[in-house]
Amino acid sequence: MASRSRRRGAELVAALHAAVLAELEEAGLGRLTMEGVARRAGTAKTTLYRRWATPGALLLEAIGAAYPVEEPSPAADDLRGDLIRALELLLEWSRHPSARAVQAILTERHRYPELTAGLQEVFDGAGSRFTATVLRHYARLGHLDPAALTPVVEDLGEALVLKYGIDTGSEPGPDRLAEIVDQAILPAVRAGRVPTGPESE
Amino acid sequence: MASRSRRRGAELVAALHAAVLAELEEAGLGRLTMEGVARRAGTAKTTLYRRWATPGALLLEAIGAAYPVEEPSPAADDLRGDLIRALELLLEWSRHPSARAVQAILTERHRYPELTAGLQEVFDGAGSRFTATVLRHYARLGHLDPAALTPVVEDLGEALVLKYGIDTGSEPGPDRLAEIVDQAILPAVRAGRVPTGPESE
DNA sequence: AGACTAAGATACGGGGCCGTATCTAACAAG
């Protein structure tokens, strides 16, 4: 730190939060180290150890500091459009380093049970819901049959986006998001009953 | 190895394949080491280095040695049942250490591009397909509209099973598999057209 | 200015792993 003034307090902590998320992205959970984070943040290990005993503790705090997440704000007259926008919001979120961190922990949960337990405390529930928020909103307005909103149906959009990412290593484009809505979500919520509300087709 | 005769040739290689898959399961990609594999296999590092330069090379060979995978054998008169059985087969496969290894590599693909490239060579295509095999079979028999078999629809079952596993850390039970078929896959393949074939409901 | 606090720098012994080198010994084949 020969050429830069010293950061203190909240500014320093924010820099450390950013550094641990970036280091995780590059190294993964298995190679996340205090030395790596310190190097990336341009700070001394002692500074980290004064606050956190492990890189995991720092990581969990960094994840918690990134919340709350923006949630969908559905209208009332465009189910299809709102679902597509919810998936776009999901993509925005998934680009954030803290979302990547959550995903990393969940994926390797059995290897890091303490991290997983710590994450459950940051999120008391199932976490963010994108298409589910939209679907529940339209059901409350009477445009959808609430009986059609099962956990499977609520999971559909996010599951398909997640798998697309894992299979291809890239994000689904706008066409794919529309296909997910048209070919999977809408047929599922329509199943068993003719819809009575607006769908904007 | 004081108390056991020495393994040689194919028997030894098979043991090393099993060891690297087990070590990966416990340690993850980031902490996969030659020493760990050798220790788990009860063998010397030199034995590993005589064959492979890196743990990754050993891992890819172990994955390749576990193929081909059993595929669905659908009948012709029970779409629902065949889809459920396909998902059960998917679960069986996903329990195998080599499937776990494939998943680990795909999930961390951007951290290990060489491993990912190596994996693409073991699989020239998208890899195993479970519900897609069943759906295509029924479409060939004329029981389903081939136009309904889009990549999104073919991905549905596997996506939902995958996400369930990541969210909960456990496998979906039989009820959940049936729900996935009834609430997501069947509505999707039915969408737009009334089915003409057997569905066994 | 002085006192205090906390950030930053560095050293250190120890553990783990790497990749190589060297050697012993088990096993198969003739």
Next chain:
DNA sequence: CTTGTTAGATACGGCCCCGTATCTTAGTCT
């Protein structure tokens, strides 16, 4: 039995990281 091959054991220097200890110094407050 001998010969050849390969499995297994171990040593080694070097690198990385850990967690702790110690010290210096930048920055804030009075």
